[in-house]
Amino acid sequence: MSNVRPETMARITTPELARAFIGEQVAAVRAQVGDRKVLLALSGGVDSSVVAALLIKAIGKQLVCVHVNHGLMRKGESEQVIEVFGKTLDANLIYVDATDRFLDLLAGVTDPETKRKIIGGEFIKVFDEEAAKLSGISFLAQGTIYPDILESDGVKAHHNVGGLPEDMQMELVEPVKLLYKDEVRVVGEALGLPHGMVYRQPFPGPGLGVRCLGAITRDRLHALREADAILREEFDRNGLAGKVWQYFIAVPAMKSVGVKDGKRYEGWPAIIRAVNTTDAMTATIEEIPYALLHHITDRITHEVAGINRVLLDLTPKPVGTIEWE
Ligand code: XMP
Numbered sequence: 001m002s003n004v005r006p007e008t009m010a011r012i013t014t015p016e017l018a019r020a021f022i023g024e025q026v027a028a029v030r031a032q033v034g035d036r037k038v039l040l041a042l043s044g045g046v047d048s049s050v051v052a053a054l055l056i057k058a059i060g061k062q063l064v065c066v067h068v069n070h071g072l073m074r075k076g077e078s079e080q081v082i083e084v085f086g087k088t089l090d091a092n093l094i095y096v097d098a099t100d101r102f103l104d105l106l107a108g109v110t111d112p113e114t115k116r117k118i119i120g121g122e123f124i125k126v127f128d129e130e131a132a133k134l135s136g137i138s139f140l141a142q143g144t145i146y147p148d149i150l151e152s153d154g155v156k157a158h159h160n161v162g163g164l165p166e167d168m169q170m171e172l173v174e175p176v177k178l179l180y181k182d183e184v185r186v187v188g189e190a191l192g193l194p195h196g197m198v199y200r201q202p203f204p205g206p207g208l209g210v211r212c213l214g215a216i217t218r219d220r221l222h223a224l225r226e227a228d229a230i231l232r233e234e235f236d237r238n239g240l241a242g243k244v245w246q247y248f249i250a251v252p253a254m255k256s257v258g259v260k261d262g263k264r265y266e267g268w269p270a271i272i273r274a275v276n277t278t279d280a281m282t283a284t285i286e287e288i289p290y291a292l293l294h295h296i297t298d299r300i301t302h303e304v305a306g307i308n309r310v311l312l313d314l315t316p317k318p319v320g321t322i323e324w325e
Pocket of ligand 1: 321
């Protein structure tokens, strides 16, 4: 398949068009792969999930999915990968819980770029080790999408933690590389993936690592994950999940004094960030109803150990980037 999207290629907007695309790709993958084996790094993000579902349909157990849990996933994400791919779709799934490896390496590291490099580098190492344990793998599948190709000289290169070792000499299988994100989602739904997985908000490769500011500690990371889960749950319940482009919690490495049950209660602040954008180059702030903000504050401060304040970030991009890092 060429890397240029033909001008005649119709935008995939309906289940019918998605099914036609799936049919074509299933045939193409079978022709390319034959009876050989394919390896895929399955993060649980939209692109790799859709590729996994497509390849499972095309070649079943000839696909080997490796899901590396770097310990920086949001609450429930690795569990969902295991549930959907390991159980429902009965895929050949290797689950690697590398949490300790990542968190041990990150201990005491405060510089954001160094944190990113450690996470990206370790991801490749873990994946490489798993690949080395397998035999007879001929292909590497990737969730490359068309914007990745268009931007391949630009920003996203350093963005993708899924970037794999250059010396991995395998032919690539990239069935959605000519699709735009919205088309990948339509295809994902036609493949029967859960709506929440296919329409999930963007999540950076280094995960909560860029939102647990400064040196990551397990207790603060845990608090961040729990607070973030509450924010997501409340956005879901209140109709904001499908409307707001990206929303999350960041927790800085600082404490302030509070009071709980009549006692001094030092804790971290949870910072709410909820932004809208079309291309992530600039972003505006979502106006969250005050009643909901009060409710979220109440839940986070009561349910999450270690958090004693909730703050709202009102800064558009520029000048604030979307992530805090
Ligand atoms: P910033 O913070 O630069 O983020 O305004 C712009 C968008 O990019 C996302 N982001 C990433 N996405 N891998 C990704 O796939 C990454 O390493 C990464 N870092 C930031 C960020 O969440 C926002 O949507």
